[in-house]
Amino acid sequence: MAYKIAVLPGDGIGPEIVAQAKKVCDAITKKFGHEFEYTEALVGATAIDQVGDPYPADTHELCMNSDAVLFGAIGHPKFDNDPSAKVRPEQGLLRMRKTLGLYANLRPVNTFKSLIHKSPLKTELVDGADFMCIRELTGGIYFGRPQGRSEDGQTAYDSCVYTAEEIERIIRLGFEYAGKRRKKLTIVDKANVLATSRLWREIGQKVAPDYPDIEVEYMFVDNAAMQIITWPKRFDVMVTENMFGDILTDEASVISGSMGMLPSASIGVHTSVFEPIHGSYPQAAGKNIANPCATVLSAAMMFEYAFGMMKEGALIREAVDQSLEAGVVTEDIADGKKAYSTSEVGDWLAEYIE
Amino acid sequence: MAYKIAVLPGDGIGPEIVAQAKKVCDAITKKFGHEFEYTEALVGATAIDQVGDPYPADTHELCMNSDAVLFGAIGHPKFDNDPSAKVRPEQGLLRMRKTLGLYANLRPVNTFKSLIHKSPLKTELVDGADFMCIRELTGGIYFGRPQGRSEDGQTAYDSCVYTAEEIERIIRLGFEYAGKRRKKLTIVDKANVLATSRLWREIGQKVAPDYPDIEVEYMFVDNAAMQIITWPKRFDVMVTENMFGDILTDEASVISGSMGMLPSASIGVHTSVFEPIHGSYPQAAGKNIANPCATVLSAAMMFEYAFGMMKEGALIREAVDQSLEAGVVTEDIADGKKAYSTSEVGDWLAEYIE
Ligand SMILES: CC(C)[C@H](C(=O)O)[C@@H](O)C(=O)O
Numbered sequence A, B: 001m002a003y004k005i006a007v008l009p010g011d012g013i014g015p016e017i018v019a020q021a022k023k024v025c026d027a028i029t030k031k032f033g034h035e036f037e038y039t040e041a042l043v044g045a046t047a048i049d050q051v052g053d054p055y056p057a058d059t060h061e062l063c064m065n066s067d068a069v070l071f072g073a074i075g076h077p078k079f080d081n082d083p084s085a086k087v088r089p090e091q092g093l094l095r096m097r098k099t100l101g102l103y104a105n106l107r108p109v110n111t112f113k114s115l116i117h118k119s120p121l122k123t124e125l126v127d128g129a130d131f132m133c134i135r136e137l138t139g140g141i142y143f144g145r146p147q148g149r150s151e152d153g154q155t156a157y158d159s160c161v162y163t164a165e166e167i168e169r170i171i172r173l174g175f176e177y178a179g180k181r182r183k184k185l186t187i188v189d190k191a192n193v194l195a196t197s198r199l200w201r202e203i204g205q206k207v208a209p210d211y212p213d214i215e216v217e218y219m220f221v222d223n224a225a226m227q228i229i230t231w232p233k234r235f236d237v238m239v240t241e242n243m244f245g246d247i248l249t250d251e252a253s254v255i256s257g258s259m260g261m262l263p264s265a266s267i268g269v270h271t272s273v274f275e276p277i278h279g280s281y282p283q284a285a286g287k288n289i290a291n292p293c294a295t296v297l298s299a300a301m302m303f304e305y306a307f308g309m310m311k312e313g314a315l316i317r318e319a320v321d322q323s324l325e326a327g328v329v330t331e332d333i334a335d336g337k338k339a340y341s342t343s344e345v346g347d348w349l350a351e352y353i354e
């Protein structure tokens, strides 16, 4: 039976980078004799333009019936200066997360030897940093109700809400990933101020005895924001709530200096979504210059996390490493040397794999 | 008429560093012929130990009747692993902020030539960075109600609440500081997700026309967390809400590499509080090794912000700069060279001023 993959290219450079990931998947299919069934669907600004909804019912239906979703990027500048516009790409993204039950966003943060000089941090601080950020993605202040305005419009409010169940699910995931890695879990909260954070900490303390080989530490979010910069190598797995995760994962992503190289996975109840951490980069759209590696590495995560195909994932990673070695890279990381186009990099990776 | 200064040394190294700031203030008094009246009071873990309350009524009374408060640091490790302890130093801090109406926390972020090599960032990125973070300090999710647990204890909730008035007050302050600096204001929010942030953005747009010479930009908090690291020099004045400010100001403070050198001011309705941004550093307490400069520079901010005494503030800054030049520094920044004690640095600064 063929695995079903929903392909959602989205906006800006989305279609170009997803096309390269698709090439790489095809090469894997050939090489390992798998069978996959791909179906494309609309999402984001493109979907608003075509059908008036950033996450149309058809797209949702497709995702629900797919084993994995390969996602490009969404966002268009025309929405940027009007956060109160009625229909916005982000709404589609949030609806997608909620309705697919994508409760855990996983973002590995690591470095590439040949790109480490691009890090804003000093090399000795960041060289060898290798940690996994796990962000809770369907709870907290993103989805808590009530949210809105008082009748006179003069007061606004948001609600941060977490249930014990939501917290336990993601904290256990954190412990499990730590178990497969260097056995250290950092739970980030603001338990000295927030009631929700105190529940996070309570549940951490409740489940920790089930994982006796994992060293667990609790860290306030303000301290975490400092440690990510001053001592990134101290982290192995970090788990945190939705809003803190939004801020800290983006902060963590820039320290490697390789934004164009970082993949993510959003693990869900109904399916899982794999996407680069970068945005839709509208200035580069259609120019065939964007770096496809983050999306290709997201496909590697898809093989590993959605299909349990570890060798396939490893081979994709190897191909990307080798492309860096060989200097077959897009302009963002070419450092004044010859820059290859998006599709040339995709071709090279696919060929390497075959 | 003598200005009244409340002195709240607090916990850990608090008493030692405040003593040096006091010396420096005395030197300024002598030199310029001012008169100040100092009164000490309890705060923090010390206050819990002595009177069972981290912010006793006497202390509050004193602050209410003072023109400025010079604050050391609070916090003790015995409270760290039990965020649900009934009485905690942080509660005192939050109560103090609320009851004194300390609505604006100002944190200058800048670098010192001789310390820039201590920054985790590459020198060329951080050299010359000079911006002011303004954090709203008495609203948002820190104080919003309801906060707590459902009856069965299985759901926790916090509320983020802002009124138009609270937002306008701090955004106007941001515009005013920008006007005295490089005329650029960055308003940080998460208007693509939060109702409170949309009110922030609305009010920014409403008041901006009153400051036609200020360039204003709106930035999402996740993006701000990245830009602080990748391009700190782009910022002049940044203003944001309480929780985002907690995270971003701490993040910003480490990029300079001079944590022991950074002061802050909390501007209030009833009085203003001046304190170093670092904590109570309990491991160093009583050892006469802590760096007093952040507290001394907080006193400089006190002269400028609370008393409008600009020459006095400038002279204190000059003294600190000169102590760095002369190598009269504590061990945290001595770089293997001779380290001076806390009180020796204080003596040197006072003498320089006189
Ligand atoms: C676009 C926005 C709603 C989204 C978020 O805040 O989750 C984005 O920043 C992200 O991290 O995926």
Ligand SMILES: CC(C)[C@H](C(=O)O)[C@@H](O)C(=O)O
Pocket: A192, A193, A222, B090, B093, B246
């Ligand atoms: C101790 C804590 C409550 C406090 C805060 O979160 O405001 C601290 O982190 C700060 O920034 O002053």
